[in-house]
Amino acid sequence: MKKSWAIMRRDLIKLSKTPALIVTSIVMPVLFLLIFGNSLEGQLKHLPLVIVNQDHGPYALRVMEKMQALAAGPRTINIAYMDNPGRAIEQVRNGRYKAALIIPPDFSRDITVGRIAELGLFADNIDSISSTALQALIAQATAALRGGFVTAREPKLNQIVLRPTNLFVTVDYDRSLIPGVIVMALFMGSMTSGVFNWIMDRFSGVTEAYLVTPLSPWNIAGGILASSVVATTLEAIVVLIAGLALTGGGLTGGPAAIAMLCGVIVLTGTGLLAMMFAMYSRASNPRLIGGPAGFLNVILFFPSGAIYPVESLPPWLRAFTRWNPETHAISALKSVMFKGANFAAISSDIAFLSIFTAIMLVLAGATLKRSL
């Protein structure tokens, strides 16, 4: 018992010498609670819905009122309006809206004359949580329309039918997680290689041995970064292949899609590795990476749209997702893998990832320079 006590004392003394580790061990769980708690809140909110009302008759207005009530009350949806149904559907395809509700020109008349009145719902079914929720919500709203309105002529409101249309090939939930798993693999790779190797080399004296050769510190850092990009890219590609095999099904889009996926993977991996260099290249002990980086993984991953729609996050977290590289990486990967998107469709995500990576490389360079 006394011997264990001595070991315990030793470890506590060592821990007390690393205040950075203690602070991050306290701060990170609090951030974890805030972000994880808000990421999987349960209730969906602020789902972007575009409505194209081609009718303007009384029943179309009733539908619109119901939708506006949902937007104003529980704030389940955020409504935008368009006149052109083709454009609205295109915007859903591009990921701007989760669904487009089309109220056709004869909607009110059909109800009035007792014909079946149809509402069109074109949903981004890649986000199955949002699309299912929106479908249920609109069906509920039209059901309420049936029960809550009685006219002299007693129109046949029970004849309203919601025609949902999935804009993309149906993707199972487990398959929809593949982009998130790829990004997770990239992050894990950035933890276990890259700056970790850099600190280990410094810690064990290898760097000093290298610095008496013609190698410069930049040669060493560049080599470590390059090897880590190769390693994390290969890991992510293996995860992609394994994910596709496990969830059954291949990859559509041919070589162009593969090239885009690889491009996103390389760009994201490089950005995350550079970010880790910028954050940790001055750390004197490899222990300083493990814990905090684990929490960082959670902080970036959950509000990324990998498993839950980012639109439903609270405003402050939603703002964060816009600057979260993993959000853009997952968005681009999902678009290419499941929506058959071309380069133009993912160009905004690529632009963000490129800028993020460039900034992180500059910051990493500045941090390295300070530590050299």
Place this chain on the structure above:
Amino acid sequence: MPSSSAAIETRELTRRFGAFTAVDGVSFTVGQGELFGLLGPNGAGKTTLIRMLTTLIRPSSGQAFVAGHDVVHAARRVRESIGVVPQALTSDLELTAWQNLDIYGEFYGLPRAARRKRAEHLLEMVGLRDRAGDMVATYSGGMRRRLEIARGLVHSPLVLFLDEPTIGLDPQGRRAVWDLLVQLRSESGLTISLTTHYMDEAEKLCDRIAIIDGGKIAAIGTTQELKAMVKGADRIRVEVAGDAAPAAAALRAQPYVQEITADQGAIVIAASDGAHAIPKIIERLESAGAAIRSVSIERVSLEDVFISFTGRHLREEPGGPAAPIRDPLFAAAQRRG
């Protein structure tokens, strides 16, 4: 400009860390093909001195030239000209000996064929040819040290720096490293700078030794020269019949006697050159009527020399503040700054 024949030359080389002076105005020259030893206790400043000579840290003042190049203004040329075997074992454990040498060769821009040929030669030389394909993690400490010596030679340097190359090795491992260094000298004429705090190592291997203490060179020379610098270091014990006091009195004023004590039938004489003093002592004692029973001599050791110059044993820690352990990358910035 450095002396044309010098492999290493320092002029008033100084390195300060804040208020602490780790190396204080050190000047010495090492000739080409010489095996030069830096002998000193931990904290004496020898590692700081080596770090300056290998361009890891910049001097605060003074100059140093290695292989004819200024360590500050031509650091890259210096690094191309030197091989370094650091005190810590830094070969990659997950790689084979072959891969370790090959990658190091690439650091120096050696072509693939040259790397292969050189690695084969070096692995043969250090006795690791049969284990060249094994991961270094499976090597003993002595094998790793020999590999690191091979690694330091991969680009055929002009000067090889070894920092405590046998520290932590068993006697067999130490012997193997010594043999290797002797072989290297005789075969290649390489200039070797060896840092050690083992007396026997310095005495056995080095042509010349510099005793460094408190950041300064206390003495420099061959082993014999260093021993000769210690006045009265040879101890001659003469046993005489009867009272030793009259015999001691007969010797006390002689020029070859540095110090003399008498004790119960024996006198102990401290002399600078004991071997030559003995006949004179015997002659003097006999003429004084003393009956000599035995004469023995205890020669001065390098340890005695060291104590004489530093006032303490080699293994004792210095009394002053320890030299700060510098992050090598901070040092790198300084040298590249």
